[in-house]
Every structure is written in C-alpha cells, then in structure tokens.
Amino acid sequence: MARTPTTHDPFNAVAEPKRRQLIQALGSKELPVNEIVALLGWNQPTVSKHLKVLKQVGLVGERRVGRQRLYRVNAERLKPIFDWVTPFERYWTERFERLDEVLEQMKKKGATT
Amino acid sequence: MARTPTTHDPFNAVAEPKRRQLIQALGSKELPVNEIVALLGWNQPTVSKHLKVLKQVGLVGERRVGRQRLYRVNAERLKPIFDWVTPFERYWTERFERLDEVLEQMKKKGATT
DNA sequence: TTGACATATTCCGATATGGGAATATAATAC
DNA sequence: GTATTATATTCCCATATCGGAATATGTCAA
Numbered sequence: 001m002a003r004t005p006t007t008h009d010p011f012n013a014v015a016e017p018k019r020r021q022l023i024q025a026l027g028s029k030e031l032p033v034n035e036i037v038a039l040l041g042w043n044q045p046t047v048s049k050h051l052k053v054l055k056q057v058g059l060v061g062e063r064r065v066g067r068q069r070l071y072r073v074n075a076e077r078l079k080p081i082f083d084w085v086t087p088f089e090r091y092w093t094e095r096f097e098r099l100d101e102v103l104e105q106m107k108k109k110g111a112t113t
Numbered sequence: 114m115a116r117t118p119t120t121h122d123p124f125n126a127v128a129e130p131k132r133r134q135l136i137q138a139l140g141s142k143e144l145p146v147n148e149i150v151a152l153l154g155w156n157q158p159t160v161s162k163h164l165k166v167l168k169q170v171g172l173v174g175e176r177r178v179g180r181q182r183l184y185r186v187n188a189e190r191l192k193p194i195f196d197w198v199t200p201f202e203r204y205w206t207e208r209f210e211r212l213d214e215v216l217e218q219m220k221k222k223g224a225t226t
Numbered sequence: 227t228t229g230a231c232a233t234a235t236t237c238c239g240a241t242a243t244g245g246g247a248a249t250a251t252a253a254t255a256c
Numbered sequence: 257g258t259a260t261t262a263t264a265t266t267c268c269c270a271t272a273t274c275g276g277a278a279t280a281t282g283t284c285a286a
Contacts (some may be wrong), residue, residue: 002271003116003243004129015128016117016274020197028204033233046275048234067232067283075204082198084133089195091141091188115241116273129244146263159245161264180253180262 006053010077011084013057018042019050023059023073032068119166123190124197126170131155132163136172136186145181 006012014020025031025039033051037044051071054060058077063070119125127133138144138152146164150157164184167173171190176183 001244002269003119003273005272006116006274011130011133012128015125017124018274020124024197034231043276044233045235045277049274052234069233073201073204075201078198078201079205081194082202084137085191085195085198088186088188088191091186092192114274115239116243118242119244131244147261156246157263158247158265162244165264182263 007056010057010059010081013053013059014078014081016050016053018046019054019059022047022050022054026060026071026073028073030063030070030072032065032070034068036071120169123170123172123194126166126172127191127194129163129166131159132167132172135160135163135167139173139184139186141186143176143183143185145178145183147181149184 004012006016014023021040022036025036031039033044033047036051037047040047051060051062055062055071059074060071061074063072117125119129127136134153135149138149144152146157146160149164150160153160164173164175168175168184172187173184174187176185
C-alpha cells in the first residue's frame with residue numbers, strides 16, 4: 001500500500017502547504033482562478049490542479065460564470081480537523097486558568113483567607 | 114518533486130489515519146510500545162514505524178526504561194494545526210451567537226424596544 | 227469562422243510512502 | 257554465555273504525488 005491519497009480526506013488534502021495557502025488566500029472570498037494565480041504567483045496549471053484536489057475533498061466549491069470559475073472555501077469540511085485537534089488545546093494553552101478560576105471562586109466563597 | 118515527506122511537519126505526519134489514532138490512543142498517558150500494540154491491535158513493526166515518524170516531527174517523545182521505551186504525546190506540536198484551522202471555526206459554529214449576544218446586549222441597554 | 231481569453235488535462239519523472247516478512251539490536255534474567 | 261523479552265530496522269513493491277511543459281477544452285467577441 002502507498003500513502004493515503006490526498007483526495008481521501010481533508011487531513012491529507014491540507015497536508016500540502018500550497019493547499020493550505022490556497023485555502024487561506026481564498027478565505028471567505030469567492031475568486032476566479034485568474035486572481036488566485038495573480039495573488040499567489042504560481043502558474044495556472046498548478047493552481048488548477050490544487051483546486052481540483054480541494055474540490056474532490058469538498059474543501060472548495062466551484063461556480064461557473066462565463067469563462068470563469070469562481071471558487072470558494074467550504075469551511076465545514078475543516079471541522080473534522082478542528083474537532084480532532086481541539087481536545088489537545090488544553091495542553092499548551094493557559095486555559096489551565098480555568099482551573100485557577102475555579103480555585104479563585106472557591107477562595108472568594110470561603111471569604112476569609 | 115514528490116509529495117511533502119511525512120516527516121516534514123505535523124500536518125503531514127498527522128495526515129496518516131493510523132498516526133492520528135496513535136496520538137489519540139496515547140492521549141496524556143505514557144505507554145510502552147508493548148501496550149500500544151495491544152491497544153490498537155497492529156503488529157509491532159507497524160507501531161514502531163509510525164512512532165518513528167511521529168518522533169521525527171516531534172509529535173511524540175521517548176523515554177527509555179529498561180528494555181522498554183515509553184512514548185508520550187508532545188501536544189504543543191499540534192498547535193500549528195490548531196492555529197491554522199481555528200480561524201475557520203466561525204463558519205460552522207453557532208458562535209455567530211456572539212453576534213447575537215452583542216445585539217441582545219444592545220437591546221437591553223436601549224431598553225424600550 | 228477566427229481569435230483571444232480562462233481554465234483544465236495530459237504526459238513525464240523523481241521521490242516517498244506504508245505494509246508485510248524477516249531480521250537486527252538492546253536489555254534483562256538465568 | 258544463552259535464552260527471552262522489547263523494540264527497531266531492513267528489504268521489497270505497488271502506488272501516488274507534485275511540478276513543469278505542452279496541450280486541450282470552453283466561452284465570449286468581432
């Protein structure tokens with residue numbers, strides 16, 4: 001067996017740095033390939049190919065208008081990644097402060113020291 | 114050029130489903146290869162190989178104790194993924210409710226209608 | 227039609243992957 | 257030293273990948 005295909009799921013699609021850039025560049029805007037090319041400075045086939053992968057995984061949507069194809073991010077498809085990684089947030093965030101908060105609350109309630 | 118190597122960054126390392134399972138299985142525990150094998154039901158070389166990749170990217174740490182090697186997750190290395198994906202949360206979460214909250218607040222302040 | 231513009235596809239090659247099977251290394255016990 | 261346990265490494269192979277260059281498709285305009 002080989003590596004999991006890039007089109008298998010959002011995790012694999014987004015492993016490619018350029019594909020992440022692409023998604024970020026799009027943001028909430030809807031852009032024609034044209035402008036993406038200008039924006040990122042890659043050559044057109046490169047952009048089209050990456051868009052194809054992203055479309056196959058459902059990470060972007062496509063709308064045809066005249067000779068153009070307008071692409072937009074389909075953010076919901078990123079949720080699996082978010083959901084998988086979020087539980088680990090507590091290990092690097094100072095949101096251990098939540099614990100501190102609780103302790104602070106208890107102090108207040110207990111009033112005198 | 115070929116695909117970005119799995120050992121290049123957390124994104125690529127975690128693209129492999131088994132590697133995600135592995136990380137989840139470890140959680141905050143520290144386990145010897147032994148138990149990981151039992152826990153996941155894969156064969157030992159498979160586990161070792163995946164651990165190797167994860168270690169190279171810094172996603173797990175290793176501690177030697179006797180003949181065993183205890184592995185633990187290095188959660189901070191997941192932060193880049195979290196940071197990249199988090200900005201998109203607003204597109205699928207009902208935390209648009211934040212907006213609603215604000216509007217609600219304004220209503221209250223403005224009192225009458 | 228012909229041409230120009232917008233985008234997609236094909237062909238190529240170098241490269242790494244992940245699994246299985248077998249084997250190597252390391253550490254402890256006897 | 258020898259056996260045993262714990263883990264890592266090597267070899268092999270089918271399979272995708274990404275980029276570049278060239279080319280194909282599609283749509284509008286004159």
